[in-house]
Amino acid sequence: MTNRSSAGHHRSRRPAGLLLAAVLAAGPALAGCGSTASDTPTVRVTASSVRPTADPARSAAVAAGTSAFGVDLLHALSAPPDGAGRNLVLSPSGLATVLAMLLPGARGATADELGKALHSGLDARQYALVTGALVRPVPATDKLTLRQTDDLWTQQGLTVDPAYLDTLATAFDAGVHPVDFAKDPAGSRRLVNTAVEKATEGRIKDLFGERQITSDTRLVLTDALYLKAKWATAFTPAKTSDRPFHTLDGSAPAVATMARTGTLRYAEGSGGIVGEPWQAVELPYAEGGLAMDLIVPAQGGFTAFTKGLDQPQLDRILGALEERSVDLTLPRFHFDTSSDLTSALRALGVRAAFDAPDFSGLAKEQLGLSTVVQKATVEVTEDGTVAAAGSGAGVGVMAAPAAPEAVELHVDRPFLFLVRDTADGRPLFLGQVTDPQAG
Template identity: 70%
Template sequence: MSADPGQVAATAAATNAFGVDLYRALTAGGGARGNLVLSPSGLATVLAMALPGARGATADELSKALHTGLTATQYAVATGALDRQSRPADGKDAAVLRRSDTLWAQQGLTLDPGYLATLAAAFDTGVRTTDFRTDPAGSRQAVNALVEKDTEGRIKDLFGPRDITPDTRLVLTDALYLKAKWREPFQHSRTSDQPFHRLDGNAAAVSTMGRNGVLRYAEGSGGIAGQPWQAVELPYAGGNLAMDVVVPAQGGFEGFVHGLDAAQLDRILGGLAERQVDLTLPRFTFETSNNLVGPLRALGVNTAFDAADLGGIPGPGEQERLKVDAVVQKATIAVDEDGTVAAAGSGVGIGAAAAAIPTPAVELHVDRPFVFLIRDTVTGQPLFLGQVADPSPTS
């Protein structure tokens, strides 16, 4: 089943819009004050694995939240193709980008052949069986162990004890692992403790890297929600992956995040052009864990968790109705002078329902909260998206 290039491009844009929506939902109501990392493509992939089994209002709500007008099969195939296109080519300095998609099913549960064929064609997904009914704890351990293995030990215990129960019938997972060197690393000799101005008005001394060089840069005055900002792109070696850092002016971070949408982010990224940049950037390492049922409900996905119609998943003769019980994601990121290591595990639990270089150099000293995005600069697929509110090791 081949993917249409236009549908792949549309799906990349849709995943970007979905990621920004999810980011805003997670940072609403005070969430903007903490560190956050999420994987838009990871969650879009597991939902793309569920969508071909959805019918009626359940399918409509999922499609709307995912910003896609494609059929469920077209969306799954385009998402799978997009995931494959983002894998770097082999080479000495090429980034390591691995992902695996798995379907776990209750022993003895018959699944619709067409549903399985779509997942196999789009994501190369086979079926692993386990006994959720009589051994939910052992089943959860098996699911979590595979995600941990596929993320090089970075994502542990993706599903909690309440996420997988005797009523669970299916679990869909996406495991994503990235290890990438900067195309031009920061010099270790330039790293020093510098003040970082947190949202509470206090400053903390944090380990801060520095470099000078030609980078893609943009700035805006009176931009999103009236907040000035600066942005820079840091390419990784051996491919098309890059990290974009967007830094609102001091005191403007929360207003900036509140006003951010996919169109605004596209305008920021579209304005990047080569400049000589004097850059400082904190080192940071953290992980976040999110139950995504609430944020998805905020995006209009409701029937999947209530009166779900997932009739395209069970095979002939199966009588139980299914509904989504859990949507979870864990992600971690570590950024230093040499590059980035990031990983994400995303899961869905389904249960029985009862230009020219100008001079002089610009300065971008990232000494205040910022937004970051790791993406494929060719397809536009957002692999990771988040914010750093406090890079202190104890944050």
């Protein structure tokens, strides 16, 4: 397990470890069919070189591409009939990292479609290296925990291309967990799920369902992202009260709503950006250069606003933020989202990876992308935010397919939220709230 914790997001090079031959020679003792991740040994793959320092322009481009990928996913997952009007939280960064780990093994149309969906113009290895370098070191404190954990799980005896493993070792410091999907898919699935649950402090359970890891699975990639951050200025609990929240169906239930007035980065606009009036505000966290941005369309305009939102428009909204005195109310909210992302990725043009795959840069065996999943959770209270996400991709053998006057922003209607690294704009979490009381 590779843990890019807030205590040091850089992946320090370990001493020379076990090489690929150890993976190939792994016998029944490495089956890893127990109930905890610690039962599965991690085979270290020594990188041929130290990951180079990412070029700032490339880092900015990858961060912007990840944000655009997130907006695309938001549209795909919120599309009617199933997604319309529901609460939603996802991790663009988590899924982009999983696909960055998969991309160096792809060739031809499979690689082209994945790169296009990720809004990347880099070659696969460069994209992996930049993605792996994006999480910058943030010292862990009692006000901030930010941890990202990446893992590679392979079928015992699978001959994985050494160049592919070298890229993962260099970019992500990823070791290999040899398991026996073929003989014990249920035990292997428990190991994968337990590792993600542990990395997210128990917030993400059962990332992969029973039918998503099978005896045909040959390789699984996972990313676990955990954030616990306190606001720079907390809301006062005594000011929280029940206020109406106007949902998309026209009802207005009373929900627990926090309130504060103070100087915050704020913007508003209409027409020129997405054609609908909107307000936006940024709530900084106490440490780490992180913030939550709230984008609140005018009453009755949420559906049209979100449908018209794209990455350049999002950039212009966030770029318009400037300090103002703001009278803010915000409902507390806490919900989870579980998504099978196969349909969403197909909608974004990723088809060859499922239907006519070429992962010849990964292994000689004919393999295809069988499942892509994500579970995410977010909780916002007076004190701050706790959010977590688990993302996974399964690869298997081919089968069937004054101060100025305070402006007023009362968040009493559906809104979007974004948790991002303000240094490079990388979105850690993105979602929408249409009913704060819904689970």
